[in-house]
Each structure stands twice: as C-alpha cells, then as structure tokens.
Amino acid sequence: MVSRLGSVDIFPPAQDYIYMDAASVGLSHAKGAEVISEWQRALAERGTVAFTEQDEVECLDNLNSAAAKLFNATAQDIAVASSETVLMASLAWAVMPEAGSNIVSTATTHPSTIYPWMRVAEHTGAELRWARANSALTIDPDQLEDLIDDNTSVVCLSQVEWGTGQLFDLKRFADAAHARGAICVVDATQSAGQVPIDVGSTGVDAVATSTYKWLCGPFGTGMMYVSPELQTRSPGIVGWRSHRDMWDFQADRLEYPDSAKRYEFGTMAYGTALGATVAANYLLDLTIERIADHNRTLSARLVEGLRELGAELLGPEEPAQRSATVAARFPGKDVADFTRTLKQADIIASLRRDFIRFSPHLYNSSDDIDQALSAIKAAL
Ligand SMILES: Cc1ncc(COP(=O)(O)O)c(C=O)c1O
Numbered sequence: 001m002v003s004r005l006g007s008v009d010i011f012p013p014a015q016d017y018i019y020m021d022a023a024s025v026g027l028s029h030a031k032g033a034e035v036i037s038e039w040q041r042a043l044a045e046r047g048t049v050a051f052t053e054q055d056e057v058e059c060l061d062n063l064n065s066a067a068a069k070l071f072n073a074t075a076q077d078i079a080v081a082s083s084e085t086v087l088m089a090s091l092a093w094a095v096m097p098e099a100g101s102n103i104v105s106t107a108t109t110h111p112s113t114i115y116p117w118m119r120v121a122e123h124t125g126a127e128l129r130w131a132r133a134n135s136a137l138t139i140d141p142d143q144l145e146d147l148i149d150d151n152t153s154v155v156c157l158s159q160v161e162w163g164t165g166q167l168f169d170l171k172r173f174a175d176a177a178h179a180r181g182a183i184c185v186v187d188a189t190q191s192a193g194q195v196p197i198d199v200g201s202t203g204v205d206a207v208a209t210s211t212y213k214w215l216c217g218p219f220g221t222g223m224m225y226v227s228p229e230l231q232t233r234s235p236g237i238v239g240w241r242s243h244r245d246m247w248d249f250q251a252d253r254l255e256y257p258d259s260a261k262r263y264e265f266g267t268m269a270y271g272t273a274l275g276a277t278v279a280a281n282y283l284l285d286l287t288i289e290r291i292a293d294h295n296r297t298l299s300a301r302l303v304e305g306l307r308e309l310g311a312e313l314l315g316p317e318e319p320a321q322r323s324a325t326v327a328a329r330f331p332g333k334d335v336a337d338f339t340r341t342l343k344q345a346d347i348i349a350s351l352r353r354d355f356i357r358f359s360p361h362l363y364n365s366s367d368d369i370d371q372a373l374s375a376i377k378a379a380l
Contacts, residue, residue: 002366005286005294011216011363018347018368022214023162023190023325023359029216029279036218039271051270053247060264063273066280067223070288071188071207072198077231079263080223080273084189084210085112086237087224090263091185091206092116093236099125101153104182106131106139110162113187117156126153137164137314137327137355144168145176152182159191159207163352164315165299165325165359167195170202178203183230189213193280194295194324194361196288199225206230214361216283217276220269226260239266283362291362295324298360298369302326305373309380314355326358330380338379345375 008015011027019027042050051059060080067078081087093116097103103121105114107130114128121128129152131144139161148155155177160167174184183205188197192207193214199207208224211217234256240246242265244257256262283291296319303313303326311328315321330338339351350357360369 002294002297004365005291005362006216006282008363010282014363016346018364018372020358020360020364020368020372021348021350022194022361023165023357024213024350026193026213026216026361027363028212028218029275029282032217032275032278032282035278036271036275039274043271056270057246059270060273062277063221063223063280064261066277066284067225069284070192070197070280071225072200073225076259076261077199077225077227078223079226079260080221081264082220082268082272083222084187084208084224085116085222087208087222087263088112088185088187089116089119090235090237090265091208091224091226091230092120094230094233094263095154095183096120096124096236097126097153101151102127102129102149103154103156104129104131104144104147104152105156106133106144106158106161108133108137108139108161108163108166109156109158110187110189112189113158114156117154136312137161138316139166141168141172141321145173148176148180148182150180152177152180155182155184156187157184158187158189159197160195160323160325161315162190163355163357164327165190165323165357166315167191167321167323169320170197170204174203174205183227190325191323193283193288193291195292199227211272211276211279215276215280216361217279218272220272221276224260224263226263231258231260231262235263235265237263237265241265241267286362292324294362295360296322298364298366299324299326299358301366301369302358302360302373305369306376309373309377311376324360326360327352327355328358329355333380341379342372342375345379347372347375
C-alpha cells in the first residue's frame with residue numbers, strides 16, 4: 001500500500017479524480033494558484049502601488065533560486081521566462097549551429113524541444129540528425145550516440161520523452177557531446193519535478209522547462225539553466241529586461257547582465273512565477289528523489305497490471321530507462337472510445353495517437369492504480 005505523497009489539501013482534485021495526467025497538465029499546488037490570483041487582484045486594484053518598479057526587478061529572483069536548487073546550479077545560472085519554448089528558441093539563436101555542423105535529436109522528441117533548432121538550421125543550413133524509434137516507440141541509446149560525430153554542434157534531447165516516458169542518461173550524452181566538441185541541451189518539461197536533474201554531475205550545458213506539468217505550477221512560466229559559457233552569448237530574443245539595468249531605458253546600446261539573466265527579456269505574467277515558486281519549493285522540500293521513488297513504485301504497479309490485462313506497453317523495459325509515464329496500446333480497442341470510457345469513470349489520462357498515456361504523480365496512491373486497473377479491466 002502506497003499512500004499519496006501530496007495530500008488532497010494541496011491537490012484537491014485528487015479526491016475527485018484518479019488523475020494520471022501530469023505529462024499533459026499536472027495538478028496545481030493550491031497555495032501556488034492562490035498566490036497567483038492574489039497577485040493579479042492586487043495589481044487590478046492598486047496597479048504600481050501594489051507592484052512597484054523594484055518588485056518588477058526582483059519578482060523572478062525567488063524562482064531563479066528554486067530552479068537553481070532543482071537543477072543543482074546557482075541562481076546566477078538561471079533565467080525565467082514564459083515557457084520552455086521561448087527559452088529554447090532564444091538559446092538556439094544564441095548558439096546558431098552553422099552550415100556543415102549537425103544537430104542530433106530523436107524523432108520521438110517533443111516539437112518544442114527541437115523546432116527552435118530546426119528553425120535556426122533552416123536559416124544557417126545546419127543538418128538535423130534523427131534517432132528513429134522501433135515499433136514500441138523506443139529509441140536505442142546506442143543508435144542515438146552513434147549519430148554524434150566530429151561535426152556535431154548540439155545534442156538536443158528531452159530528458160523524458162513526452163509519449164513513452166523513456167528516460168535518457170544525461171551524463172552519457174553530455175560526455176559524448178563534449179568528446180566531439182558539441183554541447184548537450186536538455187528539455188526538462190517532462191522530467192523536472194519527477195526525476196532528479198543535476199547539471200553538475202551530468203555536465204549538461206542547458207536545461208529548459210515549463211512549470212505546468214510535473215512541477216505542479218501554472219501555465220505561463222518557464223526556467224532555464226545555462227552554463228557559464230552560454231552566459232557569454234547574445235540571446236536570440238532580447239527586450240528591455242535584457243539590459244543589465246532594466247530601468248535605464250537607453251535604447252542606443254545593449255549591455256547584457258553577466259549571468260543567465262541575460263536570457264530574461266521582457267514583461268511576462270509575473271504572478272505565475274510567484275505561484276511556480278511555491279509549487280517548486282514544496283516539491284523540493286519533499287525532495288525529488290522521494291517523489292521519483294514514489295512515482296516509480298506506482299508506475300511499476302501500473303505496468304504490471306496493464307501487462308496482465310494484455311495491453312501492449314510502449315517504451316523501454318529496462319527500469320533505468322523508465323520514468324513515471326506509462327504508455328500503452330489496447331489491441332482491438334478504439335483508443336478514443338476507450339479513453340472516453342475511462343474519463344467517465346473519472347480516470348484521467350491522455351489519448352495520444354494510437355495509445356493512452358498514464359502519468360501518475362505524487363498526489364496518486366496505489367489505491368488509485370488498483371482502481372484504474374479494475375476500471376480498465378471492466379472496460380476491456
Ligand atoms: C518535452 C516537452 N517540451 C515542451 C512542451 C511544451 O512547451 P511549452 O510549455 O513551451 O509550450 C511539452 C508539452 O507537452 C513537452 O512535453
């Protein structure tokens with residue numbers, strides 16, 4: 001019997017649903033959501049009296065610090081913006097892989113992981129190299145590593161694949177990239193909050209994430225770690241916050257901060273960063289290791305139960321390459337109908353192409369898994 005790690009006081013919908021959809025949108029930390037509403041109300045009622053110019057300078061700092069803890073970095077190495085996509089786009093233009101070089105990724109990665117790099121490659125003529133998945137949508141890590149050669153400029157991976165939950169060994173790919181003079185860039189939107197990320201021990205050069213999935217935060221906030229070397233580049237996206245003194249307003253020159261903050265560029269829905277900070281600090285207090293253990297126990301139980309029911313499991317079998325996300329096909333079933341049937345039984349998972357993706361998190365218990373398996377059995 002495994003109880004919830006995150007209580008229903010903090011995640012109220014967990015008592016109404018068997019919510020296994022963190023890979024789509026995680027349940028929000030209730031206090032984090034409240035802080036965002038309070039901030040918005042204060043702004044509506046009192047404008048700059050409530051949110052001063054000094055507040056606007058400092059309002060992202062606490063999230064910088066929380067992200068630093070999450071990635072085992074320092075706050076200097078973190079930038080905050082509205083999403084993973086914008087941060088990755090800014091980084092891709094900062095790096096701008098040139099013609100003759102190649103960018104290595106997986107064909108199963110999320111579009112927002114690699115489209116920014118494809119757009120730059122369209123401009124410069126750099127080559128894209130894809131590791132292809134087998135019929136179970138699994139990427140062979142050896143085949144992925146074999147794509148890296150002396151012309152590789154960037155190895156760009158989602159630490160956890162959005163569909164199957166396949167987990168990549170970041171140290172392996174950062175080492176392989178560095179051995180060829182390339183950098184290793186990571187999208188952690190499907191991993192931050194569910195598996196530990198350590199930029200020091202893995203040696204990755206950049207990690208970007210949005211906050212509304214496994215970090216139990218809101219839409220509208222993303223954060224990115226960048227290595228000291230990447231803090232010397234000119235970001236691809238710049239605006240008034242890009243200058244070292246944002247209230248200086250002298251438009252005829254642009255001097256970047258000597259930190260990752262140079263990747264912060266403009267106004268955003270600042271209140272979301274306050275809510276994301278509450279949620280991230282809550283997860284950090286529990287520890288990501290504990291959450292990862294909890295989630296793995298639940299997903300292993302789910303995998304075993306689904307196998308017994310004859311489902312076709314996708315992604316790798318090796319536990320070291322698995323995260324909490326579990327994807328399955330149900331041969332002979334109309335998968336859209338099947339997902340709807342589960343939803344009617346308050347079991348919330350995602351329909352993706354021809355499979356269903358279950359993504360249990362800290363607010364789930366082993367009872368949830370058993371109830372979901374019973375409902376799936378009945379529906380089958
Ligand atoms: C790996 C990954 N990256 C990025 C995103 C979405 O990016 P953004 O939050 O910037 O829209 C998703 C959403 O599913 C994702 O799975």
